[in-house]
Amino acid sequence: xxxxxxxVFFRVGILGFGGGPASIPLVKVEVVDKYRWMTNEDFxxxxxxxxxxxxxxxxxxxxxxxxxxxxxxxIINALVAIILPTAIxxxxxxxxxxxxxxxxxxxxxxxxxxxxxxxxxxxxxxxFMQTAKKAATWKFLIPFTLGMMIILEVLNIHPAIVIGxxxxxxxxxxxxxxxxxx
Amino acid sequence: MIYLxxxxxxxxxxxxxxxxxxxxxxxxxxxxxxTYEWMTTAEFAEVLALGNALPGPILTKMGAYIGYxxxxxxxxxxAISASVLPSLLLMIFLAGVLYKMKGTNKFTxxxxxxxxxxxxxxxxxxxDFLFSSLEVSGTFHTxxxxxxxxxxxxxVKIHPALVIVIGxxxxxxxxx
Numbered sequence: 001x002x003x004x005x006x007x008v009f010f011r012v013g014i015l016g017f018g019g020g021p022a023s024i025p026l027v028k029v030e031v032v033d034k035y036r037w038m039t040n041e042d043f044x045x046x047x048x049x050x051x052x053x054x055x056x057x058x059x060x061x062x063x064x065x066x067x068x069x070x071x072x073x074x075i076i077n078a079l080v081a082i083i084l085p086t087a088i089x090x091x092x093x094x095x096x097x098x099x100x101x102x103x104x105x106x107x108x109x110x111x112x113x114x115x116x117x118x119x120x121x122x123x124x125x126x127x128f129m130q131t132a133k134k135a136a137t138w139k140f141l142i143p144f145t146l147g148m149m150i151i152l153e154v155l156n157i158h159p160a161i162v163i164g165x166x167x168x169x170x171x172x173x174x175x176x177x178x179x180x181x182x
Numbered sequence: 183m184i185y186l187x188x189x190x191x192x193x194x195x196x197x198x199x200x201x202x203x204x205x206x207x208x209x210x211x212x213x214x215x216x217t218y219e220w221m222t223t224a225e226f227a228e229v230l231a232l233g234n235a236l237p238g239p240i241l242t243k244m245g246a247y248i249g250y251x252x253x254x255x256x257x258x259x260x261a262i263s264a265s266v267l268p269s270l271l272l273m274i275f276l277a278g279v280l281y282k283m284k285g286t287n288k289f290t291x292x293x294x295x296x297x298x299x300x301x302x303x304x305x306x307x308x309x310d311f312l313f314s315s316l317e318v319s320g321t322f323h324t325x326x327x328x329x330x331x332x333x334x335x336x337x338v339k340i341h342p343a344l345v346i347v348i349g350x351x352x353x354x355x356x357x358x
Contacts, residue, residue: 049276083238106354114311144298
């Protein structure tokens with residue numbers, strides 16, 4: 001298990017072009033689709049919690065999944081796997097040849113991967129809406145999402161505040177089996 | 183006490199950055215260039231440019247190199263730990279609390295309302311990537327690669343790692 005865990009986050013690290021958030025779809029493919037360590041709903045919950053908190057997201061997700069599978073050693077394993085290879089690569093490249101990044105084909109590579117990552121992120125975005133659709137009707141979901149879009153992107157309210165309000169609102173719900181909103 | 187300085191220089195961006203590692207980068211610059219003067223703005227821009235060209239989380243890559251420059255291998259470890267561990271420990275604690283609520287209607291309401299918000303935050307990255315790609319690679323390459331990778335990922339369903347490699351090779355050969 002430790003070996004698999006290491007390989008999953010090693011792959012995510014060395015294939016994740018465009019920073020941590022861009023590698024989230026890779027984690028989903030490995031952890032949900034390939035190894036079935038968690039359901040898609042569970043993964044989305046983990047991603048939601050990671051988004052609520054400040055700080056780098058992909059290391060939070062890696063560390064948390066490592067913790068779920070193998071406790072504290074799992075955290076260290078997952079973190080080392082996702083951080084160390086590219087950290088060493090970065091330090092070595094910069095110390096040895098700093099002109100590396102000016103090479104045309106290197107720039108071409110990083111440009112060519114952006115549309116690929118874009119599609120993967122778009123698919124992940126669509127999956128979030130599909131899961132939300134399971135718990136609510138479009139009649140609620142479409143106006144709610146549009147409203148949130150205006151609050152976040154037009155009024156530029158900080159996501160931490162929006163999510164904070166949602167958390168407080170949810171915790172103030174009356175206890176019971178049936179969800180009040182759906 | 184250089185290690186304490188490295189620790190603080192990466193702890194603060196790690197705690198204040200919201201929306202993942204990339205959003206912490208300007209905060210790192212303020213500490214590294216402004217407060218501690220370990221490098222100039224131009225040097226920082228160099229390091230960031232290479233960091234963006236390489237795979238993997240950006241904040242830890244920056245931490246590894248800047249920590250190494252300022253305090254050797256141990257400086258590197260201090261910088262990475264300071265940027266990653268506080269939010270991770272908080273995450274494990276919070277997830278523990280939330281999972282105890284699982285199945286209650288509070289939890290159902292929370293996840294229902296939060297999913298569209300996360301979808302929007304992810305959607306924003308998608309739009310950012312679209313505009314950056316249109317600018318860097320041009321309309322033809324961008325549209326072609328989007329259609330190609332959509333077909334490979336969603337219709338043919340080959341492993342994303344392969345599609346990424348295809349994107350890298352395509353970029354190295356055709357976009358320069």
